[in-house]
Amino acid sequence: MSDTTYVLNPAVKIISTQDDKVELFLIGTNKKIMATSQILKILDFFRITRSINEVNQIDDKILNFLFSENLLIKNNTLNYYKYGLVKPDMNPIGFSANINNIENKHNHESPWCVLGAPFAFDSPVGTDASTGPAAIRNTLKLFSSEKLLHDGQINKEHVIFDWNRKKEYPSYLVLPKDLGNIIFNNREETFKDTQDKIAYTTYQVLNKGFKPLLLGGDHSISKPIIDSILKKYKRINIIHFDAHTDRYSEKIINKFMLTRGNVFSEIVKHSRVESLYQIGIREYEPGVIKRGSSSSKVKVISSRELNDLSFTNLFDEIPKDIPVYLSIDADVFDPVIAPEVSFPVMGGLTFYQMYELINHITSHFEIAGADFVEVSGPAKGKNLAASCIGNLITLLLLNLGGNSSHEKRNET
Numbered sequence: 001m002s003d004t005t006y007v008l009n010p011a012v013k014i015i016s017t018q019d020d021k022v023e024l025f026l027i028g029t030n031k032k033i034m035a036t037s038q039i040l041k042i043l044d045f046f047r048i049t050r051s052i053n054e055v056n057q058i059d060d061k062i063l064n065f066l067f068s069e070n071l072l073i074k075n076n077t078l079n080y081y082k083y084g085l086v087k088p089d090m091n092p093i094g095f096s097a098n099i100n101n102i103e104n105k106h107n108h109e110s111p112w113c114v115l116g117a118p119f120a121f122d123s124p125v126g127t128d129a130s131t132g133p134a135a136i137r138n139t140l141k142l143f144s145s146e147k148l149l150h151d152g153q154i155n156k157e158h159v160i161f162d163w164n165r166k167k168e169y170p171s172y173l174v175l176p177k178d179l180g181n182i183i184f185n186n187r188e189e190t191f192k193d194t195q196d197k198i199a200y201t202t203y204q205v206l207n208k209g210f211k212p213l214l215l216g217g218d219h220s221i222s223k224p225i226i227d228s229i230l231k232k233y234k235r236i237n238i239i240h241f242d243a244h245t246d247r248y249s250e251k252i253i254n255k256f257m258l259t260r261g262n263v264f265s266e267i268v269k270h271s272r273v274e275s276l277y278q279i280g281i282r283e284y285e286p287g288v289i290k291r292g293s294s295s296s297k298v299k300v301i302s303s304r305e306l307n308d309l310s311f312t313n314l315f316d317e318i319p320k321d322i323p324v325y326l327s328i329d330a331d332v333f334d335p336v337i338a339p340e341v342s343f344p345v346m347g348g349l350t351f352y353q354m355y356e357l358i359n360h361i362t363s364h365f366e367i368a369g370a371d372f373v374e375v376s377g378p379a380k381g382k383n384l385a386a387s388c389i390g391n392l393i394t395l396l397l398l399n400l401g402g403n404s405s406h407e408k409r410n411e412t
Contacts, residue, residue: 003052004052004074004075005049005050005051005052005074005075005076006046006049006050006052006055006072006073006074006075007046007047007048007049007050007072007073007074007075007078008043008046008047008071008072008073009026009070009071009072009073009081010078010081010082011026011027011028011029011081011082011083011084012024012025012026012027012043012071013025013026013027014040014043015032017037017040019037020036020037020038021034021035021036021037022034022035022036022037022039022040024039024071026069026070026084027083027084028083028084028085028087028183028185029070029084029086029087029088029183030087031088033069033071035065039062039065042058042062042066043071046066046072049075055072067100067101068098068100068101070085070098070100073100077200079193079196080196080197080200082188083183083185083188083189084183084185085099085182085183085197085200085201086099086115086179086180086181086182086183086201087180087181087183088179088180089116089133089134089137089178089180089181091134091137091138091141092114092137092144092145092178092180093114093137093140093143093175093176093178093393094110094114094143094145094175094176094177094178095145095175095176095177095178096145096177096178096180097113097177097178097179098179099179099180099201099204099205100204102177102179102204102205102208102210103208109172109173109402110173110174110175110176110177110397110401110402111209111210111211111400111401111402112176112177112210112211112212112213112396112397112400113176113177113178113179113205113208113210113211113212113213114176114177114178114179114213114214114215115179115180115181115182115201115202115205115212115213115214115215116133116134116137116180116181116182116214116215116217117133117181117182117194117198117214117215117216117217117221118130118131118132118133118134118181118182118184118216118217119182119184119194119216119217119218119220119221120132120216120217120218120342120376121191121218121220121259121260122218122259122260122261123218123342123376124342124343127341127342127376127377128376129216129217129218129342129373129374129375129376130217131375131376131377131378131379132215132216132217132330132372132373132374132375132376132386133181133215133216133217134379134380135340135375135376135377135378135379135380135383135385135386136215136372136375136386136389136390136393137178137215138379138380138383138386139383139386139387139389139390139391140390140393140394142160142394143174143175143176143394143397145175147171148171148172148175154172155171155172156170156172158170158171158172159171160174160398162398164355169398169401172402173401173402174397174398174401174402175397176213176397177210179201179205182194182197182198182201183197184197191220191257191258195220195223195224195258196224198214198221198224198225199224199225199227199228200228202214202224202225202228202229202369203228203231203232206228206229206231206232206369207232211367211368211369211370211400212225212228212229212369212370213369213370213371213372213393213396214369214370214371214372215371215372215373216371216372216373216374216375217373217374218260218342218373218374219242219246219260219263219327219329219373219374220258220259220260220263221371221373222263222264222267222327222371222373223258223263223266223267225325225369225371226238226267226270226273226325229325229368229369230270230272230273232368233272233323233368234272235272235273235274235322235323236272236273236274236322236323236324236325236368237273237274237275237276237277237318237319237322237323237324237325238267238273238275238276238277238324238325238326238327239277239279239315239318239324239325239326239327239361240264240276240277240278240279240327240328240329241279241280241326241327241328241329241332241349241354241357242278242279242280242281242327242328242329242331242332243280243281243282243283243303243329243331243332243343243344243345243348244261244281244283244329244331244343244345245264245278245281245283245285245300246260246261246262246263246264246265246329247262247264247265247268247298248261248262248265248285260374264276264278268297268298273297274297274319274322275297275298275299275317275318276297276298276299277299277301277315277318278298278299278300278301279301279306279314279332279357280301280302280303280306280332280348280349281300281301281302281303282302282303282304282345282347282348283343283345299317301314303332303347303348303349304347306349306353311356311357311360312360314357314360315360315361315364315365318365320364320365323365323366323367323368324361324365324366324367324368325367325368325369325370326358326361326367326369326370326371326396327370327371327373328358328370328371328372328373328389328392329341329373329374330372330373330374330375330385330386330388330389331343331344331345331348331374332348332349332354333348333349333350333351333354333385333388334346334347334348334349334350335348337350337351337384337388338384338385338388339377339384339385340375340376340377340378340383340384340385340386341374341375341376341385342374342376343374351388351391354388354392355391355392355395358392358395358396359395359399362395362396362399362400363399367396367400370396372389372392372393375389
């Protein structure tokens with residue numbers, strides 16, 4: 001666009017200059033960048049806002065360097081970068097990628113981009129869902145790109161074999177791009193800043209033709225993700241797995257701001273959210289009797305009810321021509337098999353109940369995006385909740401890899 005303006009990333013700091021070299025540092029990402037001293041004049045040039053015409057006067061090779069290293073950003077994204085936007089993860093799921101330099105998706109590759117959102121607010125004592133992204137990634141080493149690359153080239157003979165279905169999947173079709181973790185400076189940034197960053201990064205993923213797969217973090221991350229999803233899709237249905245409805249109003253804080261406890265109260269206000277299916281609900285609730293019942297827009301299916309229902313008929317009322325967004329809270333599982341969650345409730349789903357449900361949904365609906373949240377406990381070592389979630393992500397990535405049979409629909 002002709003009115004787009006650009007400016008130097010405020011997180012860029014000059015560490016040292018020596019001879020014809022300069023060392024730069026990006027706050028938040030802790031990334032060091034080496035360049036020739038000639039770059040200093042370019043950086044000074046962009047310390048004030050520049051028009052697209054002024055930007056185009058810079059040599060293409062230098063511009064590519066500035067954009068690929070996140071040194072030059074759009075002026076209207078300044079607040080997202082002040083303390084850093086995304087930090088690459090040292091243990092990526094699939095191929096590590098730069099959010100500002102994602103190549104448009106081709107049919108032969110996975111449509112998924114992974115983002116960690118390691119934020120947890122108002123957590124119970126002894127739990128911390130901010131460790132969730134690291135714990136989940138630690139269970140997904142199956143998708144390491146190191147096993148796929150040989151001398152820098154993709155080995156198309158490498159496969160992932162699924163013993164449950166006696167089926168093999170070419171690895172290069174199912175490995176996602178991992179963009180890293182969204183940065184939160186808890187001394188300088190607010191809850192709203194995290195929400196804005198989630199919405200912005202999610203939209204960047206969608207705008208490049210990919211699907212967002214976010215790892216929480218607490219459940220409040222779902223709202224900005226869905227806000228961005230609805231900028232791309234005309235309508236969506238949501239399938240939400242949880243022990244709780246997350247539509248609570250009794251707590252004072254829920255009356256005044258978005259929280260993990262009222263996130264779906266806010267989400268269902270979207271007129272273009274056609275329906276919300278809440279599955280696995282079982283927490284006892286005092287106060288408001290009507291909340292537990294289903295309505296024309298919200299359908300609640302308890303974990304007890306699932307024992308008497310057919311998985312294949314459960315979603316018959318969801319139109320196949322409207323994409324589905326998946327939101328999965330780890331406490332939907334019974335805490336006997338997944339204890340490392342923020343709010344455990346007995347009587348949850350078994351792993352194979354969830355396996356069959358996710359397999360059915362991803363095989364019969366177009367999936368617009370997904371989040372997996374509320375894993376707490378250790379980031380490394382034994383974490384059964386992270387293992388359960390990791391296996392569901394594996395199923396999703398295998399079912400919806402490159403060359404997926406689902407076509408894009410309902411995009412604006």
